Amino acid sequence: MDRLSRSDVIFKIIAYLLISALVVIALYPLIYAFSASISGRAAYETGRVVFLPVDLDFQVYKILFARNGFWISYTNTLFYTVFGTIWSMFISTTGAYALSKRKLLMRRQLNFFVVFTMWFSAGMIPLYLNYMKMGVDTRWGIIVAFGVQAFNIILLRNYFESVPKEIEEAARIDGANEFQTFSRIYLPMSTAAIATVTLFYATSRWNGYFWASILLQSANEKPLQVFLRTEIMTYRTLIENMVIDNLTFSPDSYAYAILVCSIIPILIVYPYIQKYFARGVNLGGVKG
Amino acid sequence: MTRSAAFRRITSHLKTEWQLYVMLVPMIVWFVLWSYKPMTGLLIAFKNYRPIDGVLGSQFVGLYNFKQLITGTAYSTMFWGAFRNTFLISIYGLVFGFPVPIILALLLGEISHNFFRRFSQTILYLPHFLSEVTITGLVITLVYYGVDHTGILAKVFYDINFIEPGVKIIETAKYFRPMYIITGLWKEAGYNSIVYYAAIMGISPVLYEALRVDGGNKLQEIRYVTFPGMAPTLTIMLVIRIGGMLAVGYERIILLYNASTYSTADVISTFVYRVGLEGTYMSLAGAADFFNTLIGFILVIGANFISRKVSSTSLW
Numbered sequence: 001m002d003r004l005s006r007s008d009v010i011f012k013i014i015a016y017l018l019i020s021a022l023v024v025i026a027l028y029p030l031i032y033a034f035s036a037s038i039s040g041r042a043a044y045e046t047g048r049v050v051f052l053p054v055d056l057d058f059q060v061y062k063i064l065f066a067r068n069g070f071w072i073s074y075t076n077t078l079f080y081t082v083f084g085t086i087w088s089m090f091i092s093t094t095g096a097y098a099l100s101k102r103k104l105l106m107r108r109q110l111n112f113f114v115v116f117t118m119w120f121s122a123g124m125i126p127l128y129l130n131y132m133k134m135g136v137d138t139r140w141g142i143i144v145a146f147g148v149q150a151f152n153i154i155l156l157r158n159y160f161e162s163v164p165k166e167i168e169e170a171a172r173i174d175g176a177n178e179f180q181t182f183s184r185i186y187l188p189m190s191t192a193a194i195a196t197v198t199l200f201y202a203t204s205r206w207n208g209y210f211w212a213s214i215l216l217q218s219a220n221e222k223p224l225q226v227f228l229r230t231e232i233m234t235y236r237t238l239i240e241n242m243v244i245d246n247l248t249f250s251p252d253s254y255a256y257a258i259l260v261c262s263i264i265p266i267l268i269v270y271p272y273i274q275k276y277f278a279r280g281v282n283l284g285g286v287k288g
Numbered sequence: 289m290t291r292s293a294a295f296r297r298i299t300s301h302l303k304t305e306w307q308l309y310v311m312l313v314p315m316i317v318w319f320v321l322w323s324y325k326p327m328t329g330l331l332i333a334f335k336n337y338r339p340i341d342g343v344l345g346s347q348f349v350g351l352y353n354f355k356q357l358i359t360g361t362a363y364s365t366m367f368w369g370a371f372r373n374t375f376l377i378s379i380y381g382l383v384f385g386f387p388v389p390i391i392l393a394l395l396l397g398e399i400s401h402n403f404f405r406r407f408s409q410t411i412l413y414l415p416h417f418l419s420e421v422t423i424t425g426l427v428i429t430l431v432y433y434g435v436d437h438t439g440i441l442a443k444v445f446y447d448i449n450f451i452e453p454g455v456k457i458i459e460t461a462k463y464f465r466p467m468y469i470i471t472g473l474w475k476e477a478g479y480n481s482i483v484y485y486a487a488i489m490g491i492s493p494v495l496y497e498a499l500r501v502d503g504g505n506k507l508q509e510i511r512y513v514t515f516p517g518m519a520p521t522l523t524i525m526l527v528i529r530i531g532g533m534l535a536v537g538y539e540r541i542i543l544l545y546n547a548s549t550y551s552t553a554d555v556i557s558t559f560v561y562r563v564g565l566e567g568t569y570m571s572l573a574g575a576a577d578f579f580n581t582l583i584g585f586i587l588v589i590g591a592n593f594i595s596r597k598v599s600s601t602s603l604w
Contacts, residue, residue, distance in 0.1 A: 007506035015398035022392070023411045026478060029426050032440065045437035095315025098308045105301065110312070117323040119531060119588045123577035124557060125564045126329025129343060134321070148318050178307035199417075207419030210539045214565060225421045229543070232425045250437070252429055259425050266417050274410050 037256035044250040060253045073227035080223055084205040088147040096156035097182050118150045137215045152197045159193035160186055196277040228258050332574035353575035370559040378533040380469050386529055388477045393484035412478030424543035427471055431457040464549040491517035527595040531588035556580040
């Protein structure tokens with residue numbers, strides 16, 4: 001790179017500076033939330049916590065972990081995420097595989113049938129009425145009735161289409177039927193796409209809030225996000241009512257602690273899958 | 289005779305390939321039950337819905353609900369306010385939300401240090417995967433102002449005199465839209481840059497070389513090579529953005545707004561939510577919902593039509 005002109009150099013410097021600044025902006029709130037959750041009350045409330053924690057105090061996590069609703073909602077969310085993702089992946093991979101085959105009759109129409117749902121949705125009220133009528137106000141209801149997305153199916157379909165025909169033909173000659181070709185050849189060959197879509201489905205399950213908050217009535221079935229929201233709206237009174245003489249941490253620390261707990265699983269899984277999805281997203285270029 | 293030949297061909301095709309069709313069944317059933325069947329519920333907009341009668345059994349009232357929305361005394365002011373807000377928030381979302389990821393992709397394309405670039409991308413894509421509840425929770429605590437303390441972000445705004453000290457940001461109508469847009473940028477800008485970054489990487493280096501030989505500088509490079517190279521991606525993304533424009537992120541609004549910011553925050557979907565799900569006036573909410581869906585659909589078709597005319601790229 002000896003032929004960098006002056007404008008190149010200036011542009012590069014600007015790019016490095018801006019990207020560094022943006023990385024800081026993207027990361028800062030998360031680091032701050034963590035630091036604030038384990039800082040002492042006086043330090044936090046007088047604004048001495050800026051980046052790193054001040055006057056370490058882990059008591060807030062003790063209180064949070066002792067809350068019944070926390071563990072119930074955490075396990076509920078794990079349940080919704082694991083089974084919901086399996087369900088969504090089952091429907092999406094089988095459907096996408098069939099759609100990827102040129103020999104499929106009415107292939108165009110079937111593709112349109114899927115893609116149309118991306119652009120036209122019945123709307124909140126009709127969806128709500130349908131969920132109520134079909135009894136989607138239970139654990140299994142939430143798993144079955146949600147989480148399949150046309151975009152992800154198209155993404156998988158495009159990936160399956162890119163698998164070389166020769167491999168499938170070879171499998172056929174060896175006597176593999178359609179189900180075997182799908183599960184033994186296509187699935188193992190599509191790790192990048194499968195990992196990407198699994199990440200998409202799993203995060204949308206982990207993060208799902210709106211319908212769960214409307215449909216689920218029993219406290220035993222509510223997911224983490226619903227618990228989190230209720231606590232965020234009420235924590236000030238909640239913490240002050242817990243008879244603790246001389247509160248050593250700020251009520252805010254409690255809110256930050258729950259936020260941190262909801263983020264951590266994503267932070268753990270994300271780096272492993274990150275290398276796949278940038279490639280995966282671009283396969284989703286929608287064409288009906 | 290030809291018909292029976294075709295019929296025979298189809299049956300023999302099905303006989304050998306039935307497994308393929310079996311694999312389609314779960315997906316088709318799912319979409320029918322959870323996407324297509326609810327569409328019949330749109331009828332509620334033309335009914336006087338009573339839960340005991342169900343949608344089909346309720347009395348048909350024609351356009352009564354729509355009249356209530358548009359000119360009725362009780363709801364029309366709120367509805368038109370929501371209509372205006374939907375429009376404004378969508379426009380702001382487009383004006384800021386569309387270019388920022390493109391600029392980000394251009395910048396990322398300049399980072400030649402591999403490790404630093406990959407690290408930055410990892411961090412910049414991350415907020416997309418956090419939940420709306422988490423992010424709005426962060427916003428609410430960061431801009432808090434109360435007797436006990438001031439949230440760190442609010443403090444910064446007060447200190448630089450950007451916002452008058454003591455003003456409660458979360459309860460001030462004029463700050464809602466900037467707050468909504470900035471939160472959205474923080475969450476999605478990095479992630480949305482992926483598509484553009486890929487497009488930039490796909491441009492042949494030969495084109496840059498050629499311009500370089502002709503003595504072009506960086507800005508000319510962007511103007512004459514990078515942008516034309518990204519054009520198909522830009523068009524299709526713009527079509528998608530315009531098509532989905534009215535589908536404002538209502539979840540985030542519901543989580544961020546409150547009674548004192550309804551005047552700038554309330555959009556049609558949140559209006560539907562308050563009137564139909566928090567309240568009980570289902571038919572009126574259904575009419576507003578129908579209205580929203582219809583305009584959204586017209587936008588998708590319109591954007592697609594224009595894109596097909598202009599650039600031969602289209603969604604279907």
